[in-house]
Amino acid sequence: MRRAFLALLLLTTSAAAQDFVTLRPHAVVEEPVLRLGDIFEGLDTARAARPVGAAPAPGRRTVLEVDQLAALARAHGIAWRPMTVRERAVVERPGRPLPRPDIEAALRAELVPLGLDAEAALELGGLIPPMIPPGAAVSVAAEAASFDAVTLRFAATLVVVAEGMPMTRQRVAGRAVATVPAVVAVRRLGLGEIIGPADVRPIRLRAELARGAPAETPAQLVGKQLRRPVTAGQPIQLADATPPALVERNALVTLVLEAPGMQLTAGGRALEAAPRGATVRVVNLMSQSVVEGVVVAPGRVRVGAGATPVAVAARR
Secondary structure, three states: OHHHHHHHHHHHHOOOOOOOOEEOOEEEOOOOEEEHHHHEEOOOHHHHOOEEEEOOOOOOEEEEOHHHHHHHHHHOOOOOOOOOOOOOEEEEOOOEEOOHHHHHHHHHHHHHHHOOOOOOEEEOOOOOOOEEOOOOOEEEEEEEEEEOOOOOEEEEEEEEEEOOOOOEEEEEEEEEEOEEEEEEEOOOEOOOOEOOHHHEEEEEEEHHHOOOOEOOOHHHOOOOEEOOOEOOOOEOEHHHEEOOEEEOOOOEEEEEEEEOOEEEEEEEEEOOOEEOOOEEEEEEOOOOEEEEEEEEEOOEEEEOOOOOOOEEOOOO
């Protein structure tokens, strides 16, 4: 080992005298080409831009050991010599995974004509997306696709073309899963809250996860009142959202008796909560009798002419 190192020192000192050059122990490159300036510091502009090979693939790194570095220095007339046999240069290239929505869009374009339900979810198993350069324009397509309408299994070759990297092909396989429309809460919604447009969003829910009768569109929920709390991301059942109550349980209300040519009012106490148009039982505060009426406005209950009490409230 000592003899090999001394020989390496003798070979590198034979280079022509130049400016002081040092090794870059770690470099991050953006281009697909590796240049001398990515490895050595102190070079003039022309030699620093000289290509010496391919850069690592996006998201990967290359390690240049001491003998490779010395060979590069000799080949390009660089006055550099290693200080130890352990010197090396690590060259990394940034990368990002190809977005999954791009992969699924390419697969759907090929699989839907073969019988795939356009609304189905795609299970891709242990797929590791190919890495692409950050910010690079990318084109994704699928070819040689197959789909089994009975087992719902599919396979295809993913073709990725991106700036700064060679075209890649990757075989992918998976299974289609049926979905149903649903609406989920964007945030935690409490008991009695009125649902606003920003509180919910539509999704496609895997059919095997659907329970009960979930709302299918936000329009079925917006403006309604929740009968129970809902956590963020939870599908909202139609039965859990009702028209907002205009009369609350135990709230004081005005009883309105309308007849041709007259209108009588009396104070009452609602025995239950009810929305507009619903029938509610109310205790007449004067007679202590319980009558039924229809909620017509906040705190107002209309009682029909000739209405008879349905019960008499217990006196306290």
